Amino acid sequence: MSDDSPSETAVRRDRFSGGPAREFLSSLAADAAIFAADLDVDRAHVVMLAEQGIVDDDTAGEILAALDDVEAAGHDALPDGEDVHEAIETAVIDRVGADGGKMHTARSRNDEVATCIRYRVREDLLDVAEATVALREALVATASDHTETVMPGYTHLQPAQPTTLAHYLLSYEAAVARDTGRLLDAFERTNRSPLGGAAFAGTPFDVDRERTAELLGFDDTVRNSMDAASARDFLAEAAAAYAALSTTLSGLAEDLVIFANKGFLELDDDYASTSSIMPQKKNPDTLELTRGVAGDAVGELTSVLTALKGLPRAYNRDLQRVHPGVFDIAGVVADATDVAGGAVSTADWDEPALATAAGEGFSTATGVADLLAMAGLPFRTAHEIVAAGAENIEDGDDPDSAAAKLDEAAQDVLGESLFTHVSRADVEAALDPAASVASRDSAGGPAPEAVVAELADAETDVAADADTIEARRDALSEAFETLDEEVASYV
Structure with missing residues (x-):
């Protein structure tokens, strides 16, 4: 024998009567986003049905006129339905009669x-x-x-x-x-x-x-x-x-x-x-x-x-x-x-x-290392020299002072002056942010002429x-x- 009273059983059975479930199933409100799409899909489908002789022209005309009325009334005027597709079909049938249901021939939701x-x-x-x-x-x-x-x-x-x-x-x-x-x-x-x-x-x-x-x-x-x-x-x-x-x-x-x-x-x-x-x-x-x-x-x-x-x-x-x-x-x-x-x-x-800010943090260090490598030094050696010099270079150092500190680093690493490989003027130019940028003229680089070409593309x-x-x-x-x-x- 069940422990449930008759009233409790009835209440639980009512859970499946379609109230909350109906609302949970429905997408009608969210379907406002595809209301216009559905009307055009309906129209194209009905035109095709008529052209194929599946629906007669008069019925097609009545359905298409009803769809115009539905569009004019708007989504908010649709009858209740599980979704916008069902609601539009119901609205068409309300206007045309049973033949309005022919709109759904040869398709599914x-x-x-x-x-x-x-x-x-x-x-x-x-x-x-x-x-x-x-x-x-x-x-x-x-x-x-x-x-x-x-x-x-x-x-x-x-x-x-x-x-x-x-x-x-x-x-x-x-x-x-x-x-x-x-x-x-x-x-x-x-x-x-x-x-x-x-x-x-x-x-x-x-x-x-x-x-x-x-x-x-x-x-x-x-x-x-x-x-x-x-x-x-x-x-x-x-x-x-x-x-x-x-x-x-x-x-x-x-x-x-x-x-x-x-x-x-x-x-x-x-x-x-x-x-x-x-x-x-x-x-x-x-x-x-x-x-x-x-x-x-x-x-x-x-x-x-x-x-x-x-x-x-x-x-x-x-x-x-x-x-x-x-x-x-x-x-x-x-x-x-x-x-x-x-x-x-x-x-x-x-x-x-x-x-x-472009020159802060010795941002031109790579440019100096590239200059040394282009002069014939192995890049790793050039990297070591510039890294050693970077320890003493500070923001605000003028090019002459920074070049001197790099020369000191070269003498420690190479045992000879930096300027036996590159000129002091070239080093000072490489230390300048604008000159450093201008030197980087490879395709896609930041040099102005390279950027102009990229702009055109x-x-x-x-x-x-x-x-x-x-x-x-x-x-x-x-x-x-x-x-x-x-x-x-x-x-």
Whole structure:
């Protein structure tokens, strides 16, 4: 005999009556992000059904007109449903009658939702890619103004070698260019249509998958119907591209925060704030938040991969929880990219402070060692001489004094004067940060002429990526125009 009273049993049974479970299953609120996508997917599918003779033209026209009404009413006017797809279908049936249900002929919610997600993600990828191009333009423009602005370069946060501000900024342009490439690569694999794969095993109806792909602006279809319904690796790829970009942004933001602390730059007021209690403060808050976005993006990538890990083929409801965060993080990363570009382009760089710091910590030591090696000494011997001299060289030493200390070190190491191998004038020149930078004219180096060549290449690459994004947007716009024209022919 059960220990439960009848009333307790009834209460527990009510747990499965559909209240909390119904709310837990529903994605209708979150699906606002793919409301527009679902309407276009529905339209393309109905047009194809009519063209294939699966649905008659009159019924297709009624359904397409009802979809226009649903769009005009908006997502908030949808009837209750498990998801946006079911709610839109219900709204169409409410307007058309039972024949409205023919809209769902020859498809499943599985291929429908997969198509809607790809539709949305490809737009996000282009938006973020466009933001990276704007950031690169800001980096290139600022770099072009500072090809001869000498600044300190660091390794391990210690003074290492002098470089130029242009060289430093172009290092980030190169990194962001790779981020642009990853986003555009992800677009290529995302822009494939799953529609027509049905639940996962295809359909007996004579559907034209290529036609719906064309009407929706997809480059091709996801060929295997099981893969079409279940694949979400494109979400992982998009999230990975966002995480990689946010990591690049975090490094840039960290550098700018440190440079602001050292007095190398002042952020524009639009990218800083003051303390609520300390009136003298100017805090790099926007850059700190940009730095923090990397944690959000990496977390989202981890979430996606963890959700997908070990899922069996084909469709599983776990997939419902994978995409909303990817939509959200795209907007956050795009905003952070815009902030980084604005901070760079409006910052006031203190060139005298940068020049002074460029020679601190005997940062030209490598240049002196290179000079000795070019004169014929083994590099390791040259390294030993300069390292010994560095122990006595202090910030503020003039070139003559520093050269004398290096000569003393050479006599200890070699037993002869340094100036039997190189001239004193050459050593003093090598000790000068600007001259040291000018000597480093290898491809991609910081010498002004090398940087000018790099600037030209960067400008070409930025323009090419901007053209690619524009071409992608134009192709989508043309597809939407074609879809609108086809819909108009039935309504």
